[in-house]
Amino acid sequence: MPAKVSIRDLRKSYGGVEAVRGVTFEIQDGEIFGMLGPNGAGKTSTLECVIGLREPDGGEIDVCGIDARKHPQEVKQRIGAALQTTSLQDKITAREALQLFGSFYRHRVPAADLLKRFSLEEKADAPFDTLSGGQKQRLALALAFVNNPELVFLDEPTTGLDPQSRRELHGEIAQMKREGHTVLLTTHYIEEAEQLCDRIAIVDHGRIITTGAPKDLIAASKLTQLVSFETARPVDAAVLARIPGASEPAVDGVHGRFRTRDISRALPELIKGLEAQQVPLVGLNVGKITLEDVFIELTGSKLRE
Amino acid sequence: MNQDLREIVAVTLRMYLRNRMALAYSYVFPVMFLLAFVVLYKDDDPLLIRHMGELLTVTILGGACFGLPTSMVSERERGVWRRYRLSPVSPARIIAGTLIARYLMILLAGVLQVVACMLIGGFALEHPFQLWVAFSLVTFALLGLGLVIATMADTVPAVQALGQCIFLPMLILGGVAVKLSVFENDPSTTWVLHLSAFFPGRYAVEVMQQCAKGGGLGAAGFSAFAVIVTGLGAAVTGAKLFRWDAHQRFLTNRNRIWLLAALGAWVLIGVGAEWRREIAPRPSRPSLRPRVVPGPTPDAIPASGTPAPATSTPAPSPAPSLPEQEQAPTMTPVAPTPPPAAVEVKADPVVTAAPPAPEPAGAAVTTEPPVPASPPASSAAVSAASTPDTPAPATPWRAYTNVDFARLPFLTVPPDNSNETPIAPADDAPDDNIQADLNAVAAALKNWAPGKVADPVQRVRNLMYVASTVDQAKAQMERHLPYVIMNVLRSQFEDRELAQILCWIANHPAEGDHSAVFRLDELGLLFNVNDWDVPEIRRRNEWYSIKFVWWVLGW
Structure with a gap:
C-alpha cells in the first residue's frame, strides 16, 4: 500500500535561517506519526509546508497520492488540521464556525454530529471568546473533522492546556486511531509522543535525527542503565569488578551503583557476588531508559531547554 | 451564489451585527454628520437637498476606509484568516464575501441616511434608481480603497493611520465635507480644486448628488467614470496584494508595482479632469438666482397678462419636470396664421x-x-x-x-x-x-x-x-x-x-x-x-x- 504521506528532501528557509533541511519521511495509512523535537526544531515549519500554509523552497510532498505543491486545494479537500492555536472571530459560535467551514468542502459532516462527538453541545451557541482553552482546542479538532478527512494534522494540540483538557484531547486522538484515521502529530511532550504515536521522528535543527516506534528507539539506544543497590553490611567494591560490562562502579558503605547495557546479565552477577561475600541485599533500583534519554543521547540537549 | 460565499456573507453580517462598536461607527457616526449638516446648512430650502452626495460619501468612506480594513486586519492579525487558509476556500471567495457583506451594511446605512434626509428636508429623490447605481459604484470604489489599506497595514493602528491619511484630505480638500466652491473664488485657494481632482471623493460626491437632485448619471458622466476607474484600480490591487497573515511580506517589488497601479488610477482621473476641464465644482442645484445684468431693466409682467388655460392648475414652484404632454396640457393647437408683422x-x-x-x-x-x-x-x-x-x-x-x-x-x-x-x-x-x-x-x-x-x-x-x-x-x-x-x-x-x-x-x-x-x-x-x-x-x-x-x- 502506498504511503499516505511521503515527504522527500523538504527544505524551507526564512531569510538566512534554514528551518527545514532536507526532511524525508513517510506515513502509512492508519498510522499516528509523531514529530518530536524542541521548539524551533522545524516541526511546525515542516507541517505547515505539508498542509499548504507555507511554500517550501524545495522538496517533494505527496499527500494521499496527490502532489501537494501542484494541487494544494485538492489536498486541502482531503485533510484536516488543527494548529497550535486556532483563532476565530470573537462572536462566532461553535455551530456557526462548523457550518461555515463545512461549506468550504465537497464532503462535510453535519455540525450537530461534530458538536456531539467533541462534547461541545452545551457550548454550541456560545461565542468563541467565552470558550475555555480546552473547549477552543476541541472546537479546533472539530473543525479539522468537518470534511471527514483521510488525514489529520495536529500541530502541538495540547500545548498550553491544563492536565484535564490534555487527557481529554489524548482520548480524542486515540479515538481517531481507532477509527482508522491517519494522523501527523507534532509535539514536544515526550510522554504524549510515547503514549499516542505508532512511530515518531526525532527532529532537531531542521533535520530528522531518527525515526521509529518509541520502544524500538529505546531498544536501539546505546545508553546504559543505572543500577543502584543497598546492602545490610558494607560491601567490598571488588564485587562490582566481576560484573561483565559494568561501568562507573562506585561503593560507599552499604550503598553501591554501576552502569550497564545488559541488565539481564549484570543483575545475576551482582547477586552472585553479594552472596559470595555473604552480604544480604536489602534494596535494588534499576533505572529505565526513557525516550527523553534517547532524545538527549541523539541530540545532545534536553527537550525543554 | 454558492453555499460557501453565502456562508461567508452571512457570518460576516452576523459578526458585524454583534459588534456594538462597529454598529455605532457605521450608523451613529453618519447621523452625527447629518446633524452637523442640518446645522451648517439650515438656511437651505429644501434642507440637505444639496448635500446628499457629501453625506452619502462620508457614510461610505467611514465603512469602506475604516470599517472594512479594520475588521480585515484585525481578523488577519489574530490568525482568523490563517484558519481559513487551511481550508480549500480561495482568497477570491473570502474577499468577495467580505465585500458583499460590507456593501450590504453600507447600503443599509445609506438608505437610513437618505430616508432621514428626505424626512428632514421634505423632498423626493430625482433619480432613486440611478442614485442606487451611483451609490453602489462609489461603494465599490471606496471598498477597493479599503481593501488596499487592509493589504498595506499590518496592524489595526496602522489602518487608522493610513485611513486618516486618506480620509481627512478627502474630507477637507477633496470636496467631501467642505464644498469645493469654497475654494473657487479665492485665487490663493484654487489649487485645492486641482488637488481635489486627484481624489475620488469629489467624484463620489458629484455622481451621487447629481442622482439625488440633478441631472442623474448622465449629467455626471466623467465622475461616474472616475469612480469606476479608481474602483477598478483599487479592487484589482487589493485582490493582488491579498495577504492571509501578517507575517507575509508586503513590500516586495511586485507589490510595489501593484500599489503604483492603484495610485495610477488616481493620477489618471486627476489628469483626465484637468484635460477635460472638469476642475470647477459642480453643485447639484444651479444657482438660479436673479442676476444684475446690463441692459434694459426687465419689467415684471403679471401672470395674468397671458390668459391661463382653463384646465391649468397651479403647480408648486419649482417642480420636477413632467412629461411633455403634461407640461402644456392645454396648449393651443398650432395656428398657421402668422401674427401681424408689426407685432x-x-x-x-x-x-x-x-x-x-x-x-x-x-x-x-x-x-x-x-x-x-x-x-x-x-x-x-x-x-x-x-x-x-x-x-x-x-x-x-x-x-x-x-x-x-x-x-x-x-x-x-x-x-x-x-x-x-x-x-x-x-x-x-x-x-x-x-x-x-x-x-x-x-x-x-x-x-x-x-x-x-x-x-x-x-x-x-x-x-x-x-x-x-x-x-x-x-x-x-x-x-x-x-x-x-x-x-x-x-x-x-x-x-x-x-x-x-x-x-x-x-x-x-x-x-x-x-x-x-x-x-x-x-x-x-x-x-x-x-x-x-x-x-x-x-x-x-x-x-x-x-x-x-x-x-x-x-x-
Whole structure:
C-alpha cells in the first residue's frame, strides 16, 4: 500500500535561517506519526509546508497520492488540521464556525454530529471568546473533522492546556486511531509522543535525527542503565569488578551503583557476588531508559531547554 | 451564489451585527454628520437637498476606509484568516464575501441616511434608481480603497493611520465635507480644486448628488467614470496584494508595482479632469438666482397678462419636470396664421434672408427698420393676448403661464459653475481680452442675420445657439457670453414674452432650424462645428433656455 504521506528532501528557509533541511519521511495509512523535537526544531515549519500554509523552497510532498505543491486545494479537500492555536472571530459560535467551514468542502459532516462527538453541545451557541482553552482546542479538532478527512494534522494540540483538557484531547486522538484515521502529530511532550504515536521522528535543527516506534528507539539506544543497590553490611567494591560490562562502579558503605547495557546479565552477577561475600541485599533500583534519554543521547540537549 | 460565499456573507453580517462598536461607527457616526449638516446648512430650502452626495460619501468612506480594513486586519492579525487558509476556500471567495457583506451594511446605512434626509428636508429623490447605481459604484470604489489599506497595514493602528491619511484630505480638500466652491473664488485657494481632482471623493460626491437632485448619471458622466476607474484600480490591487497573515511580506517589488497601479488610477482621473476641464465644482442645484445684468431693466409682467388655460392648475414652484404632454396640457393647437408683422418685427434692415422658420408661428422675414429696444413692440401682442375676449393665441408659446414656467426642470440643469452651460457670477468680470472679444461678438450680433429672423422663437433659438455653441466649443468667453445674449434678447423682447419663448424652446429642444450654429464665423467665432455636434448644442440650448427663464422672471 502506498504511503499516505511521503515527504522527500523538504527544505524551507526564512531569510538566512534554514528551518527545514532536507526532511524525508513517510506515513502509512492508519498510522499516528509523531514529530518530536524542541521548539524551533522545524516541526511546525515542516507541517505547515505539508498542509499548504507555507511554500517550501524545495522538496517533494505527496499527500494521499496527490502532489501537494501542484494541487494544494485538492489536498486541502482531503485533510484536516488543527494548529497550535486556532483563532476565530470573537462572536462566532461553535455551530456557526462548523457550518461555515463545512461549506468550504465537497464532503462535510453535519455540525450537530461534530458538536456531539467533541462534547461541545452545551457550548454550541456560545461565542468563541467565552470558550475555555480546552473547549477552543476541541472546537479546533472539530473543525479539522468537518470534511471527514483521510488525514489529520495536529500541530502541538495540547500545548498550553491544563492536565484535564490534555487527557481529554489524548482520548480524542486515540479515538481517531481507532477509527482508522491517519494522523501527523507534532509535539514536544515526550510522554504524549510515547503514549499516542505508532512511530515518531526525532527532529532537531531542521533535520530528522531518527525515526521509529518509541520502544524500538529505546531498544536501539546505546545508553546504559543505572543500577543502584543497598546492602545490610558494607560491601567490598571488588564485587562490582566481576560484573561483565559494568561501568562507573562506585561503593560507599552499604550503598553501591554501576552502569550497564545488559541488565539481564549484570543483575545475576551482582547477586552472585553479594552472596559470595555473604552480604544480604536489602534494596535494588534499576533505572529505565526513557525516550527523553534517547532524545538527549541523539541530540545532545534536553527537550525543554 | 454558492453555499460557501453565502456562508461567508452571512457570518460576516452576523459578526458585524454583534459588534456594538462597529454598529455605532457605521450608523451613529453618519447621523452625527447629518446633524452637523442640518446645522451648517439650515438656511437651505429644501434642507440637505444639496448635500446628499457629501453625506452619502462620508457614510461610505467611514465603512469602506475604516470599517472594512479594520475588521480585515484585525481578523488577519489574530490568525482568523490563517484558519481559513487551511481550508480549500480561495482568497477570491473570502474577499468577495467580505465585500458583499460590507456593501450590504453600507447600503443599509445609506438608505437610513437618505430616508432621514428626505424626512428632514421634505423632498423626493430625482433619480432613486440611478442614485442606487451611483451609490453602489462609489461603494465599490471606496471598498477597493479599503481593501488596499487592509493589504498595506499590518496592524489595526496602522489602518487608522493610513485611513486618516486618506480620509481627512478627502474630507477637507477633496470636496467631501467642505464644498469645493469654497475654494473657487479665492485665487490663493484654487489649487485645492486641482488637488481635489486627484481624489475620488469629489467624484463620489458629484455622481451621487447629481442622482439625488440633478441631472442623474448622465449629467455626471466623467465622475461616474472616475469612480469606476479608481474602483477598478483599487479592487484589482487589493485582490493582488491579498495577504492571509501578517507575517507575509508586503513590500516586495511586485507589490510595489501593484500599489503604483492603484495610485495610477488616481493620477489618471486627476489628469483626465484637468484635460477635460472638469476642475470647477459642480453643485447639484444651479444657482438660479436673479442676476444684475446690463441692459434694459426687465419689467415684471403679471401672470395674468397671458390668459391661463382653463384646465391649468397651479403647480408648486419649482417642480420636477413632467412629461411633455403634461407640461402644456392645454396648449393651443398650432395656428398657421402668422401674427401681424408689426407685432413680430424687430429686425434690422440689413437682414435680407433667413432660413425658413419651422416654428408653428413662423413668420416671414421682414425688412422693416429696427425698432429701438425699449419699449418692446411685442408688448402689444402680449396686451392683445391678455384681452379676455381675444381668441386662442395664434402662437402656442403665448399660452405659457407661470404654471408652465414652474414646471420646467430647473433642478436638473447643470449648475452655473459647471462645465456645461456655465454662467459666470454676476460680480465676476471678464478680463480685458475676454471683454474685448465679448464686445466684438455683441457688435457683430447687431448685424447677424440669424438673430434677425422674423419668427421670434427661431430668432431666440438662433441667439441661444451662440451661447450654446461657444459652450460646446469650450471657448474662454463661454461663462460670460450668456450676459451678451441676454442683453440682446432683452433688447428685443419683453421679459414675459421672452420667458414664454424660452420656455417653448426648452420644451421643444429638437424643433426648429439649427443652421445658425454653422454661421458663428460671421460673429468672429471660428469654431469647427460639425453635424454631430448639433444634438449636444441643442441640449445645451435647452438648458440655457431653462436658466434664462429663471433669470428673466427674477425667480
